[in-house]
Amino acid sequence: MTPNPARRSERSRIAILAAALELVREVGYGKLTVEAIAARAGVGKQTIYRWWPSKAAVIFDAFLQHNQTPAAGEVVLPDTGDFAADMRLVLHATVAEFNDPTFASAYRALNTDVQDDPELAEQMLARVLKPTLEAVGERFRAAQRAGQIAGGVDLEVAVEALFGPIYYRWLLRTAPLTTGYADAVLEQLLRGWQAYRP
Amino acid sequence: MTPNPARRSERSRIAILAAALELVREVGYGKLTVEAIAARAGVGKQTIYRWWPSKAAVIFDAFLQHNQTPAAGEVVLPDTGDFAADMRLVLHATVAEFNDPTFASAYRALNTDVQDDPELAEQMLARVLKPTLEAVGERFRAAQRAGQIAGGVDLEVAVEALFGPIYYRWLLRTAPLTTGYADAVLEQLLRGWQAYRP
Amino acid sequence: MTPNPARRSERSRIAILAAALELVREVGYGKLTVEAIAARAGVGKQTIYRWWPSKAAVIFDAFLQHNQTPAAGEVVLPDTGDFAADMRLVLHATVAEFNDPTFASAYRALNTDVQDDPELAEQMLARVLKPTLEAVGERFRAAQRAGQIAGGVDLEVAVEALFGPIYYRWLLRTAPLTTGYADAVLEQLLRGWQAYRP
Amino acid sequence: MTPNPARRSERSRIAILAAALELVREVGYGKLTVEAIAARAGVGKQTIYRWWPSKAAVIFDAFLQHNQTPAAGEVVLPDTGDFAADMRLVLHATVAEFNDPTFASAYRALNTDVQDDPELAEQMLARVLKPTLEAVGERFRAAQRAGQIAGGVDLEVAVEALFGPIYYRWLLRTAPLTTGYADAVLEQLLRGWQAYRP
């Protein structure tokens, strides 16, 4: 018997996602329990299991809710014509998110889950990463058309070359993640992209 | 109170690390239990808890043991004079490791743990990442001295700009991790590093 | 926090007590484990710990259940007017119980626990010993009124003087416990009680 | 390889028995552990296992040591000619022992073990109970010869009829064990023994 979404309690849904977000930040993802979420949300455990298949799914929804993540195609990037400046803006926003404790704890949790759960990995890719990646890709294409990126540059690789180092430093804590670092990465890549076919 | 390392059973130590590695690959990190490790290793649970503070620490040691990770300063990179070729070699080795199932499952487990345990994060940084990062940094400096990298390039940033995208694609499974991808990333960066101060 | 008795599973309760009784007979009290009881009863360990504070308490309840021990005041003894014959009946019933393996193993377990746990001792006194002791005491009083026991006999002492030797031989295995032994004890005491104030 | 008693460390033997006695009184028999005895005695665990087959055996020895229990035939009872007075003396000594905390805790432990271990039961019977029981039996026979006990009384039963009630009250804590109670039991039995064949 699949539950009837029409009868779903919105109040409970909100409370559960909020509780999950609070708790993951307070105790860390490893010590996060469904029972604690239920208790904090003032909700029966069954109400969680009725609507989410796993703890990971709850965190995933909580993360999406918190960031009001737009669907693919809905992400809008600035296009001032100055490609470098536009990218700098995007990267600074990313750095700011990663340095926000609530975002960071939930996102770390997500990255944890994704390692063991390929289905979730796909969802995360589709609903979290892809929208931004594609929007940035689109902006890259515009830049390429405008001659700000050389024709031979593989833009799919370029996008990951841009975000990978940010992600790397954040996840592995090799050093504090700053806008300065993001700018430096962008700088090195930009020169390469421009120089690609001189 | 604290156990006496002189009396430690080497046979048990080896068996535990091997069992941990096997199991993390077979069942995944989320379903890995200390009891299963002990059973597989033919060892009492207490023998694990006596020598490791947590499941994470066991995996960490197992990972180090498996990869015979050298200490910082001990990593030796090829220096043929051809910087690009040397880097290609290093990246291909990295890609191969990431595509080795045993390495991959253990390394994913490590990346999972590191998210919740700052102390482990530091150890991982120091014993796993730093040695390679610094050796590569050293090779970068030689290349800079040889004029293959422009003077203005921040080499600390450059190293992470190189490995970040590899790590990103592997961890998030945005697409299969191939040597071709690694080469493309290297290509884009190389041009930037050369072009830096034209 | 404290469990709600209204929701208690009667099926589990019965299964646990039955399993405890079986196991104490099969393996002895020293080797009886809560895990084995839970496994035999097809029950989670927590269900045992939820309702009983200790293994001893389970055995206690199992014992009561098995013997459908009546509450104080509910034990009814025969009163045919022939005091000696009535007592013989009671003692023979006691001897039969002590020679029943299931009763014996559980009762030995109880006697073991009682040595270390004063609270359980009190419960055993109140729920197991007192009911019979008092009923017998009542019968003694009737006999005293009827002139079958001399007036000066301290009946509280008399009751223990009657059961003590049965218990002693059973517990310490000085010799097999038979009805003949019980009769002989009764005989010696009866003469004393009658002769008390000649 | 059975150990060579000639090389046995007397110092350790004494320390172990003393520690066992102290601990059984302090923490109760249920919580008494071999490790604790070894630690308290400043002795390796193996030294205990080398010389005693079980915790029960240690307590048994400790008990014997503490009470310098005489071998069978060595117990000497007073024989003043006044049978009642002599018995009163014996019973009072027994009551005093039972009310001595160190004796009591060890003896309770013994009675606990005996329930599950028939071999120990036999040893306890032979080395602890029999000596006294037989000495008392001997005194009974003298009394019977002197006409203080009627000819028809079964003396084996009589002895247990005397000690059983003491033991019963002490073990089951139906009421405080006093010399008055012992005297009352003796009184009731004495009259019966005298009246047996009038």
Next chain:
DNA sequence: AATTAATCGAGACGGTACGTCCGGTCTTGCA
């Protein structure tokens, strides 16, 4: 007095059970 061999204190080892916690399911009233 030197040698030898067993016992000793110490404590790591493979195990078993402990009592607790939590996962995911099921049941019972309340709304």
Next chain:
DNA sequence: TGCAAGACCGGACGTACCGTCTCGATTAATT
């Protein structure tokens, strides 16, 4: 019918002891 509450079975947790098994370091009897 969905809900809060929470009991249920199962299973892993990390700990405590069991009884066995090395380790040197005494220690006592034998050379």
